[in-house]
Amino acid sequence: MDVHSASGASRVLIIGGGFGGLACARALAGSRADVTVVDRRNFHLFQPLLYQVASGGLSPANIAAPLRSIFRGRRNVRVLLGDVVGFDFTIRGARLADGGVVPFDIVVLAGGSRTHYFGLDATWEPLAPGLKTIEDATRIRCRVLGAFERAERSEDAEARAALLTFVVVGGGPTGVELAGAIRELSRDTLRREFRAIDPQAARIILVESGDRLLDAFAPDLSAAASRALERLGVEILWGTRVVEIESTGVVTRDAQGTTRRIAADTVIWAAGVRAGELGRRLADALARPEILDRSGRVGVDDRCQVPGVDGVYVIGDLAAFPAPGGRTLPGVAPVAMQQGDWVGRHIVRRMAGRPAAASFRYRDRGSMATIGRSHAVVQIGWLRLSGRVAWLLWLVVHVLALTQFENRLLVSLQWFWNYVTRNRSARLITDVPAASDGAACSRQ
Amino acid sequence: MDVHSASGASRVLIIGGGFGGLACARALAGSRADVTVVDRRNFHLFQPLLYQVASGGLSPANIAAPLRSIFRGRRNVRVLLGDVVGFDFTIRGARLADGGVVPFDIVVLAGGSRTHYFGLDATWEPLAPGLKTIEDATRIRCRVLGAFERAERSEDAEARAALLTFVVVGGGPTGVELAGAIRELSRDTLRREFRAIDPQAARIILVESGDRLLDAFAPDLSAAASRALERLGVEILWGTRVVEIESTGVVTRDAQGTTRRIAADTVIWAAGVRAGELGRRLADALARPEILDRSGRVGVDDRCQVPGVDGVYVIGDLAAFPAPGGRTLPGVAPVAMQQGDWVGRHIVRRMAGRPAAASFRYRDRGSMATIGRSHAVVQIGWLRLSGRVAWLLWLVVHVLALTQFENRLLVSLQWFWNYVTRNRSARLITDVPAASDGAACSRQ
Numbered sequence: 001m002d003v004h005s006a007s008g009a010s011r012v013l014i015i016g017g018g019f020g021g022l023a024c025a026r027a028l029a030g031s032r033a034d035v036t037v038v039d040r041r042n043f044h045l046f047q048p049l050l051y052q053v054a055s056g057g058l059s060p061a062n063i064a065a066p067l068r069s070i071f072r073g074r075r076n077v078r079v080l081l082g083d084v085v086g087f088d089f090t091i092r093g094a095r096l097a098d099g100g101v102v103p104f105d106i107v108v109l110a111g112g113s114r115t116h117y118f119g120l121d122a123t124w125e126p127l128a129p130g131l132k133t134i135e136d137a138t139r140i141r142c143r144v145l146g147a148f149e150r151a152e153r154s155e156d157a158e159a160r161a162a163l164l165t166f167v168v169v170g171g172g173p174t175g176v177e178l179a180g181a182i183r184e185l186s187r188d189t190l191r192r193e194f195r196a197i198d199p200q201a202a203r204i205i206l207v208e209s210g211d212r213l214l215d216a217f218a219p220d221l222s223a224a225a226s227r228a229l230e231r232l233g234v235e236i237l238w239g240t241r242v243v244e245i246e247s248t249g250v251v252t253r254d255a256q257g258t259t260r261r262i263a264a265d266t267v268i269w270a271a272g273v274r275a276g277e278l279g280r281r282l283a284d285a286l287a288r289p290e291i292l293d294r295s296g297r298v299g300v301d302d303r304c305q306v307p308g309v310d311g312v313y314v315i316g317d318l319a320a321f322p323a324p325g326g327r328t329l330p331g332v333a334p335v336a337m338q339q340g341d342w343v344g345r346h347i348v349r350r351m352a353g354r355p356a357a358a359s360f361r362y363r364d365r366g367s368m369a370t371i372g373r374s375h376a377v378v379q380i381g382w383l384r385l386s387g388r389v390a391w392l393l394w395l396v397v398h399v400l401a402l403t404q405f406e407n408r409l410l411v412s413l414q415w416f417w418n419y420v421t422r423n424r425s426a427r428l429i430t431d432v433p434a435a436s437d438g439a440a441c442s443r444q
Numbered sequence: 445m446d447v448h449s450a451s452g453a454s455r456v457l458i459i460g461g462g463f464g465g466l467a468c469a470r471a472l473a474g475s476r477a478d479v480t481v482v483d484r485r486n487f488h489l490f491q492p493l494l495y496q497v498a499s500g501g502l503s504p505a506n507i508a509a510p511l512r513s514i515f516r517g518r519r520n521v522r523v524l525l526g527d528v529v530g531f532d533f534t535i536r537g538a539r540l541a542d543g544g545v546v547p548f549d550i551v552v553l554a555g556g557s558r559t560h561y562f563g564l565d566a567t568w569e570p571l572a573p574g575l576k577t578i579e580d581a582t583r584i585r586c587r588v589l590g591a592f593e594r595a596e597r598s599e600d601a602e603a604r605a606a607l608l609t610f611v612v613v614g615g616g617p618t619g620v621e622l623a624g625a626i627r628e629l630s631r632d633t634l635r636r637e638f639r640a641i642d643p644q645a646a647r648i649i650l651v652e653s654g655d656r657l658l659d660a661f662a663p664d665l666s667a668a669a670s671r672a673l674e675r676l677g678v679e680i681l682w683g684t685r686v687v688e689i690e691s692t693g694v695v696t697r698d699a700q701g702t703t704r705r706i707a708a709d710t711v712i713w714a715a716g717v718r719a720g721e722l723g724r725r726l727a728d729a730l731a732r733p734e735i736l737d738r739s740g741r742v743g744v745d746d747r748c749q750v751p752g753v754d755g756v757y758v759i760g761d762l763a764a765f766p767a768p769g770g771r772t773l774p775g776v777a778p779v780a781m782q783q784g785d786w787v788g789r790h791i792v793r794r795m796a797g798r799p800a801a802a803s804f805r806y807r808d809r810g811s812m813a814t815i816g817r818s819h820a821v822v823q824i825g826w827l828r829l830s831g832r833v834a835w836l837l838w839l840v841v842h843v844l845a846l847t848q849f850e851n852r853l854l855v856s857l858q859w860f861w862n863y864v865t866r867n868r869s870a871r872l873i874t875d876v877p878a879a880s881d882g883a884a885c886s887r888q
Contacts, residue, residue: 042871043871043872043873059505060503061503061869061871061872062503065869066637066871068634068638069637069871072636073636078639081590081597082597098597134874138874145486146525149525152525153524153525192517193515406861406869410857410858413853413857414854417850421850423850425509425513425850425851426505427487427510427513428486428505428578429486429525430579
């Protein structure tokens with residue numbers, strides 16, 4: 001029996017409302033499929049701009065769109081707030097944390113990835129937050145702003161220096177963008193706002209284990225990015241790994257094996273992600289642990305299907321999709337979106353009884369990353385840009401990519417405002433008990 | 445010795461960055477005074493629009509302005525993040541929670557008020573949040589949105605009805621505005637977004653102990669407000685008190701003594717505030733408990749000074765300022781702002797050696813409250829307005845009253861957008877552990 005046309009109108013369950021799940025649900029909206037989107041959160045998050053929330057430039061709602069509002073007019077799409085904790089393939093159902101079961105004919109796993117600390121998650125996570133969720137972003141915002149506040153009140157020069165040292169671990173896009181944003185926060189936004197300290201004296205240290213930043217880019221663009229960051233005043237430690245994170249700083253080891261202690265109150269982790277738990281739950285339900293790769297991703301065929309099971313698709317960061325040269329496609333938004341869209345249209349085609357589509361092919365439309373308020377690197381095919389024009393392109397692409405017209409308007413307006421005034425108005429230290437002195441979101 | 449001119453340049457400590465403290469610091473900015481503003485939060489909050497954050501129409505940052513950014517260019521004003529837990533008048537210093545001491549010659553207490561549950565705070569507070577802080581607002585937003593989410597998944601008709609029942613206790617401006625906003629959220633914003641439930645069927649019940657709403661207004665405006673609310677579809681229980689709050693609903697008692705149980709998952713408390721702890725801390729330090737009135741406010745003379753102590757001013761919600769007829773001035777923003785401004789200018793005058801100003805006189809410039817998306821009541825002297833014109837006036841006044849030009853722009857834009865589309869984009873269920881199903885911010 002082909003699940004794609006079991007009853008003429010298949011029940012399609014999409015787990016995850018990120019870039020992949022959203023694209024898949026949109027491709028299925030208006031079709032005969034009976035679509036359910038389950039997510040743990042009630043909104044779709046535009047993760048590429050999360051660092052701007054973390055540095056006080058944008059509000060969380062500016063980069064989030066309620067899933068229900070996205071699918072408001074789509075009668076065949078239903079949204080459920082829920083956490084999928086397991087599968088039962090004898091009844092073809094997904095089990096939710098609260099005990100509920102959502103039945104499906106076809107399931108699309110789009111659970112994304114989470115911050116990964118190389119097996120030291122329990123120890124390092126409380127000390128060095130990653131940047132994957134809205135709460136991560138407000139937590140980092142709270143710690144960074146709180147560090148300046150406590151420095152202003154500190155009488156001890158050494159303590160003050162540690163409070164004004166910010167270590168960002170990992171030189172990928174998140175690390176680069178965050179380091180640049182924190183540097184500008186301290187250099188421009190907070191200028192003249194303190195009386196006892198000079199925020200411009202804050203040190204922002206980017207720790208990179210390799211010899212270049214943004215390794216998805218061409219070497220000359222990587223070099224341009226690191227020059228731009230250093231011009232801003234970010235210190236880059238090359239060929240250096242963080243071997244220990246403590247409540248008072250980090251210990252690094254460089255390529256020569258020399259270890260070094262950096263006293264820093266704020267450490268931010270941008271050095272690795274790993275597939276979420278959903279893959280393991282699928283493997284458990286199928287009793288096939290071999291479908292998972294080392295980083296927890298589910299190996300799929302060239303139609304994003306788990307080989308040997310009918311109607312189970314895995315897309316985005318959760319999938320290990322074969323790419324030329326024995327590699328897999330990178331965990332970036334465009335891959336997830338293209339896969340989601342492709343799988344959605346593939347399901348529609350199968351339901352209509354038409355022949356299966358040819359295999360999914362990823363079209364790399366390029367990469368971009370921004371460094372501070374007027375520099376970016378852009379790589380689109382043979383086109384390589386670095387500098388102000390690249391930054392304008394970055395700006396336009398990111399505004400247009402935002403879900404919901406209102407957010408496009410609000411973000412444009414705030415960026416314009418932030419650019420002209422160098423101010424960042426979303427600088428709230430929130431979610432801390434009232435009597436906290438800004439220390440509550442910090443390390444213990 | 446007169447503390448106002450102790451050293452030629454008095455150290456003025458202002459505790460609280462709300463409407464009163466802000467106005468006072470602004471009046472002192474640029475003077476010879478050495479001003480310190482201490483607040484537990486790093487932002488000034490525009491509380492009158494907090495209900496719009498609670499109902500998903502605005503983001504927290506839209507109605508908050510970083511205190512440091514407000515005083516950026518004012519070299520004689522310093523901002524400290526800290527929680528004042530006591531005073532020592534032998535050294536004229538304020539003690540902070542973290543052990544620090546801030547010395548002063550003159551101190552202005554502007555600590556504001558907090559939600560009060562008639563002595564049942566510990567029991568009722570977790571069950572029925574009030575609306576005084578950003579966290580209160582995001583908690584209410586999370587509970588209200590979470591209730592709809594859980595109703596969508598509930599199989600039990602009775603449980604669903606309780607999830608779709610929202611009880612707002614107290615018919616003052618906060619209760620009226622919040623009840624109207626939740627009604628519109630359910631009627632307009634969430635329309636067509638759910639598949640199993642009809643959000644329009646949600647019941648919003650406003651419990652009022654007296655026989656009219658908004659008792660600071662003229663009776664005909666109170667009547668207009670209740671008519672407008674009922675037209676929206678809010679049920680009003682007149683002459684009714686909440687005698688018990690449980691995790692499954694409330695028990696009310698009406699004027700005839702009849703008790704009634706209302707099954708409701710969401711209960712919001714807008715029935716009372718009380719002065720914050722700061723007044724008691726002052727009374728303790730002075731060993732003069734008699735300066736406090738029943739609701740914890742500090743009795744002041746007609747210059748906002750605590751009688752018998754030099755250089756101690758109390759303003760805003762924390763002060764019991766004598767008004768004609770043996771009453772005291774109401775705890776509203778205009779009183780706090782006028783007192784803050786007056787005290788600031790009074791201190792400047794005293795420091796300059798000029799004669800003390802005449803006593804503070806409150807100028808009542810009117811009141812306004814809004815009911816839903818196109819109705820308000822406005823009372824300015826002899827002018828009484830109700831309806832759409834009043835609402836436009838409310839809109840203009842509130843936009844202009846916002847601190848920071850950027851917020852004025854962003855709020856205007858979002859209001860325009862929300863008005864046209866009936867959407868509310870700041871509908872995020874956040875600050876809940878990831879695997880929560882929206883229940884984490886709810887009652888246990």
